[in-house]
Amino acid sequence: MPVGTRGTIKAVLATQIEQIGFEVVLGNTYHLMLRPGVETIQSLGGLHGFTGWKRNMLTDSGGYQVMSLGATYSDKGAVFRSIYDGSIHEVTPERATLLQENIGADIAMVLDVCTNLPAGRDEVARAMELTHSWAKRARSAKTRNDQAQFGIVQGGVEQDLRRESAQFISSIGFEGLAIGGLAVGESREAMLESIDSVMKDLPTDVPRYLMGVGDPIGVIEAISRGVDMFDCVAPSRVARHGQAMTFEGKLHLKNLKFARDSRPIEDDCPCVACQRFPRALIRHLVTVGEPSGGTLLTLHNLTFMYRLVERARQSIRSGTLNALAGSIRAAWSN
């Protein structure tokens, strides 16, 4: 899932995301509830009417954002300050559920308590307990049958807590299950160990979603462990800084060596940047700060991520996933 923080994937249009082939995008409830506000979105026909995105939209609950803002937590919910005007807001599991129903998400995430790592075991355990009681409250607050609701597993990198959380959240009956609280400061090894810990306890008849991991190695390692869904802002964020993602690794297009490079970013890529424009032009655009440079690179990077997952899917069918994972590790390990 490409991430549309403020009602759009930065630098590109909903129609272009559709053309690449994506079926789901992620919208940030936290940002949308502050600006333009839930009532405004509702009055325009919900997220789909407002953003022009016709396919599925998953919305996060704001749990990760409020953690990043240093929210204070109680049994009731989380209190945080708006990044826009400093105003104080409270979000509870019930309110997060209602907000996502009101704005018309197709997939809603429960409100969870995410912990930045490293963190002490007591803090991780407390966050997990709160996440569990909030998950049950969010499930009880659900009223729309046309919307899927995903639960979130926490537990930091405490592997016994991860397993306990996977079993608890799986028992509630959500339409999908997410692994949260990773890619927040732990090592790659600790992240993969945590995925291993939970996967056998997460049912295989619902989607399993690894939150906030979208780098090529992270994605392919997680797919190898049975994960079905991902989101990450990185492919579009690095694009705006001049970095192209390819099956051979990354290209820093601001580098002088691309100044007269007539080749496309990637030979076999179907994106508009590769079909029409030489590396030299894209380098020029990002170097002089033309917004179209970021647009072309965002389209390319999102097409790369889409193709990576498509290749993973094919390689699962043909029994060659290990070989694909090996080539991605080799291309992206430095």
Ligand SMILES: [Zn+2]
């Ligand atoms: Zn391309």
